[in-house]
Amino acid sequence: MAGAGLRLSVAVWAVTRVVLLLCVFRVWVLPGSDVSVDIEVIYQGWYGVLRTGTFPYDDVTWQYPPAAALAVLAPALLPFLEYAPAFFVVCFLADAVVLALLLYAVRGGRRSAKGVWVWVVGVPLLGPIVYARYDVMVTAVAVAGLLAVARRTRAAGALMAFGALLKVWPVLLLVGTPRGRSTRSAWSTALVTAVTLGLLFAVTMPGALAFLTFQRDRGTEVESLGSLVFHLGRHFGWHGHARLNYGSVEFLGPYVRTVSRLALGLSVLAFGWLLVWRLRARRFADHTPYDAAFAAVLLFTTTSRVISPQYVVWLIGLAAVCMTMRTTRQGLPIALVLVAASLTQLEFPLWFSHVVASDKLGVATLTLRNGLLVVATLISCARLWRETVREEEPAELSPAPPVPDPGSPPRAPVLKRRTG
Template sequence: MTAVGIDRTASRPRLGRVTNRVLLWAAFVFVHLFVGSMGFLLPNQPTGDVWLVYEPWSRAVFSGGGIVGVTHDWVYPHLALVPMLLAHVPGALVGDYTVGWAILVVIVDAVAFAVLVGRGRSRGRVTAAVFWLAAILCLGPVGMYRIDGISVPLAILGCLWLLRRPWLASVLLAAATWIKIWPAALLAAALVAVRRRSVVVAAAALVSALIFGVVVALGGADHALGFVSGQTGRGLQVEAPVSAVYLWGALFGVEGSSVYYDQGILTFQVMGAHTDVVAALMTPLLVLAVGAVVALGAVQARRGVSFLRLFPTLGLTLTTVLIVVNKVGSPQFQAWLFAVVVLGLVVDRRRWVGPGILVLVSAALTQLVYPVLYNGIVSPTLVPVAVLTLRNVALIVLLVWMAVRLVRLPAPAPALVRSTP
């Protein structure tokens, strides 16, 4: 009887862990099926980038039509072409490239989700997994049917492994950066917060050298940094926070203020008084803002603030800066916020529930903006413009919140020195 009783008692936590994992994976399947389906049902073609640009770019490689980033400048870093090529494999099996892309994103998400959930024993990991699924649901199909859908799970893995596997974490973050530039913010935060900085630098440098070497070997030396120049020459995208003045001006009929479609980069931008000057100033302003946040993080690191307190806060501050102080404001940018919040919830649920909720609100407002209300943005009407403005306010609040938290991070108390006789 005693042995049976002990077995039952010991099995309860194990059964609870199994139940957690089963429920989380069931939710994972449901969320991805639902969001993936909504990509084909919601208005304004949320899957458009996949079949309008990703598929033609990747097919050109097979047909001899040139390699983006090698034979000519490209808007993305070079490694972004790899998932676009890989999507043809599941796409061929199901007979549709867009569905194949969704399958590829689900596979990469599943790998990161499995590492995050683990054995289902940690409440922080379970909370973080629930947050990530809720975030995917709130942001909607734009988070799945964009190249960012590949970089985000890689960034989550990188964040989770930074302490115990800094070499592998840096490789993943560097690879994610060469897919979409934003994870560079997490690499910068890692260089400040991680003690084994040389490992992080070496791994990131190796990945970058390999990619750059392949591009040069293929004859693409002249286009190796085309994605940088392509971004600096852009105008003010309609969803960016800095564009709000011109968007409201277009709504109220202010002379010269309007929304137009740029055929070169395939996105909607705003026009108005001095937009060229504002667009030119945004890039150096972004660099200064990033530099200021990194410097503040370095000060906190010198004060001895621990990695688990410093890295998530610094990482989210830098990532939010990349969104708020940016002349580009695509809706999928909201997915950038997910990775650091996931880590924050893993290591300290209590402090990161608030930022997590604000990120979910921002993501949900973004899905309302695009694809649901987007017609009212490109041809401005009151409710859609107000929703977009509210979303941008939420992002600014998050940036201020994280900056204040970064300033207030406590340094460890000095050790008590015992005097001996």
């Protein structure tokens, strides 16, 4: 029965992925913004610069760690295709790698096939943006690293470090490694890998650290949690506007810098909470590294100044890993994230013009999506804390029966008359 379910999941994956490919290849054109434009213009421009052996350090839209160059250059592996089609195919292959990793993890029925279904269903809920950004490649590396935590901690640490050099967030996966030898092994390997690869990029390719400046100068993007202040403010006399800035559509005007700083402050508080959790956590079950990774990335996604649609693919990948464990406590937050994924496809690309215009449809959709992410974050963190930190209340002990005196005669049983 389980085998039939997995075969069905592979069939559903194949059908839904063909639909996504048809969308990015413009065989079937969705209404709203074209998700493929950035690949054909921005990514391909970076590709031309990176092939010369240098980073695009004079381009403010380059806001990624140095290993991101490998993702941008990956279409060169398919020289028989033009850049954009090759990029879509590479993303499709990364999607297939995630599916294969999950299928391998649940082989033999030792784990739950629900994890496979979360990935199979979650990606099409998010839409063709998954194949039009390199985040699915990062997610494949992160899923591989997280699944390796249980038995191959050094490999897990190396993969998480490599993922962090691709797009920073996979470093958060280290927060839930079990205490003791596993943590020392994973963290030390991650540190060595990150330093070694970082120095290699810095020495061989000029501009490897330019992304830090461009990230620092970013403002409040129109899809973030903080942007709701300005979406609503537009209806009450706030004089600002939304325009393309630092590679995404951001709000510009009064109080934007203040809200951006508040968002950074929330991210700092999130990091502080994770640190406190790590210091106080005492009970680490088999599923704890997965639950902690999901909660950590959910925290930083929700508090970010930029919640781009492709960020949700990170959460779907980590949710899938969590759901391979029958004992995970993240079921409800994961369900909320899947609903948020479908709303994300509505706000981009389908109704993005409404979001930019801050009209009622755009604001309502964005408020609901961000609200679901906030609720999912609070529930996820609360469940993680309750399971690993909070002390269990001792069970009530019933009084022990009296010990009979060896010298006393045995007592005759007392018979009670039944009435009624």
